[in-house]
Amino acid sequence: MSAITPNAGNHEGLSAKDSRFVNVPELPWEDTKFPGVKAKTLLVDPSTGLLTVLLKMEPGARLPDHEHVLIEQTYVIEGELVDPDGVCSAGNFVWRPAGTRHAAYTPKGGLMLAMFQAPNRFFERDGSVKDMLDRDWDEHWSRASNLQTQR
Numbered sequence: 001m002s003a004i005t006p007n008a009g010n011h012e013g014l015s016a017k018d019s020r021f022v023n024v025p026e027l028p029w030e031d032t033k034f035p036g037v038k039a040k041t042l043l044v045d046p047s048t049g050l051l052t053v054l055l056k057m058e059p060g061a062r063l064p065d066h067e068h069v070l071i072e073q074t075y076v077i078e079g080e081l082v083d084p085d086g087v088c089s090a091g092n093f094v095w096r097p098a099g100t101r102h103a104a105y106t107p108k109g110g111l112m113l114a115m116f117q118a119p120n121r122f123f124e125r126d127g128s129v130k131d132m133l134d135r136d137w138d139e140h141w142s143r144a145s146n147l148q149t150q151r
Contacts, residue, residue, distance in 0.1 A: 003045040029056060033134040036061030049118035049141050057081075059109040063120075067101040069141075070117035079110025 029038040036058035043052040073095040080089045083104040088094040119131045129137045
């Protein structure tokens with residue numbers, strides 16, 4: 001199994017079939033490359049690109065032009081998430097089909113649970129394509145994305 005919860009200290013020594021209980025308050029908020037956006041990685045599988053994160057966005061924070069490579073799901077816990085298609089407010093859920101592309105922002109700030117079958121592709125002004133941690137998307141995720149689409 002290649003899925004992990006980074007920074008979860010209580011997972012060492014577990015067998016492949018043991019449940020992974022995650023003490024979310026003990027996980028650190030990690031900075032992303034986007035001002036005012038922090039994340040707690042709850043689960044990541046580097047071999048497939050599967051990713052579940054808590055996202056915390058300060059008022060006015062933006063996620064610039066990006067593509068959802070495969071299905072993306074977001075449950076808004078607090079605040080709201082806005083894009084050209086509409087507003088997803090607290091207590092509501094939005095999912096986006098593979099290949100959708102947009103920018104999103106939080107005028108009031110927000111806390112969201114986001115689940116990705118593969119990490120988003122962010123399009124940079126210089127023509128490069130990165131992930132949320134500013135790594136080259138193709139280098140880190142193209143193989144995993146190809147595996148997902150073949151299933």
